[in-house]
Amino acid sequence: MASRTFTVAFEGAEARLVDVQVQLAGGAQPVFSVVGLGDKTVAESRERVRAAFSALGLSMPSRRLIVNLAPADRPKEGSHFDLPIAIAILAELGVVPKEMAEEHLAFGELGVDASINPTPGALPAAMAASSAGRALICPEASGPEAAWAGGDLAILAPATIIQLINHFKGTQLLARPVPGELLDAADQPDLRQVKGQESAKRALEIAAAGGHNLLMVGPPGSGKSMMAERLPGLLPPLAADELLDVSMIHSVAGLIERGSLTRHRPFRSPHHSASMAAMVGGGTKARPGEASLAHRGVLFLDELPEFHPQVLDSLRQPLETGSITVARANAHVNYPARFQLIAAMNPCRCGGGGQDGVACKRGPRCAIDYQARISGPMLDRIDLQITVPPVTPADLALPAPREGTTEAAARVLAARSAQLERGFLNAQLPTDRLDHVAEPDRGGQELLNQAAAMQGLTARSYHRVLRVARTVADLDGCEPVRRVHIAEALACRRALANAATAKA
Ligand SMILES: Nc1ncnc2c1ncn2[C@@H]1O[C@H](COP(=O)(O)OP(=O)(O)O)[C@@H](O)[C@H]1O
Ligand SMILES: [Mg+2]
Known part of the structure; x- marks a missing residue:
């Protein structure tokens, strides 16, 4: 037998x-x-x-x-x-x-x-x-x-x-192993270390509160990477079911050391030379890619225009559906990949172009060509798009700000609890629910109409503004979406000079 x-x-x-x-x-x-x-x-x-x-x-x-x-x-x-x-x-x-x-x-x-x-x-x-x-x-x-x-x-x-x-x-019995350590988010970098950059930090908080994707455009050394690294600290720690979910993926990738799990949300920052297999998984040895390793956490793409266009394109499916399908020789495999995308870029290839007082030798063409490398469909998935100004020596000489990660994380948590009751994070609110939960008051609607007429908002960008405005109102603890909330959302929606050209 x-x-x-x-x-x-x-x-x-x-x-x-x-x-x-x-x-x-x-x-x-x-x-x-x-x-x-x-x-x-x-x-x-x-x-x-x-x-x-x-x-x-x-x-x-x-x-x-x-x-x-x-x-x-x-x-x-x-x-x-x-x-x-x-x-x-x-x-x-x-x-x-x-x-x-x-x-x-x-x-x-x-x-x-x-x-x-x-x-x-x-x-x-x-x-x-x-x-x-x-x-x-x-x-x-x-x-x-x-x-x-x-x-x-x-x-x-x-x-x-x-x-x-x-x-x-029965000659030598083995004892049952005990689970490894559960690490809590202890020594994470604090938002307090970022001086100045108040509006960028505010955008980071809005991104954390509503789960929105964020693009930061600014010259080298303005603190973009520094702020991106501090996003996971603003997000609530992984709940028990999320912890298991995330750890399973990290386990398959062989990334769990000595059995210790962490409740801190993943932060992945693949280099811009990353291949498609490295980003979304698959290849000869099927392993989860960076997008899946960032599941329920943050995927940080620094120098966004430097990534291969096909690699960026491959992120469209997970950005849309929260999962990745990879075709293998004789099967399709699925990896979860619901991440929050944070992207950073210089305004032009040489760094400083487009900023006041910083001259770029190749003039406006440099910035236009560089920014056009990001496709319209990609930009469409990024609710928040902000300009980060250079840090001045005066900013750096400032005393440390009063508020840091702890205070901001508390506001984020409160704003998220309102969303949990609605069943969706604002970034994932289906369009048909937007009318119902993010309907602006009269003043807000007027402002939105004006902006739509003057800036030629597409249907997608119109909805993006509403989603972000809903989050701003949630941070405010305010049920109706008011004019101020719409105004702040409108201010966070265009950082690329040629966003319209890029879409054409
Ligand atoms: N706003 C800021 N406050 C404090 N230090 C800063 C700030 N911006 C930049 N720095 C310093 O400059 C370094 C480079 O910043 P970084 O985040 O890498 O800039 P970027 O990603 O925009 O090029 C940081 O490690 C930090 O020491
Ligand atoms: Mg950087």
């Missing part, structure tokens, strides 16, 4: 159950084959298993050994299939009890010395074990991460196969 155990295959940030079946059959020639659409790493697993067995002093049977990874038509990637394959063979050879192997879900890579080494994805694998009602066997180093899956899940975290066999024999 065959033996089996279970493991998982990763599809996007999800772990799907895989049945590992082993059969030892007669035959003159010794054969060891693994079937079930594994990639090259899975095929090489045979060599690692063979080496580990010889380290244990066990010889592989000299008959036909077939390992089937079911369902056989779904692609499987990664070195974590080593351990479940080894366990199923050990059960087939009678070294560990078959029922034990069958009760467990295992993952981990084997060393040639029969050590069990960590692989990414411990948390989703543990969640899969938990929902399949099976106990988990994982590498020792992955134990603290797997333990986050919940107290009901039985976990064995051996460092070597010997330890696992001894545990099954």
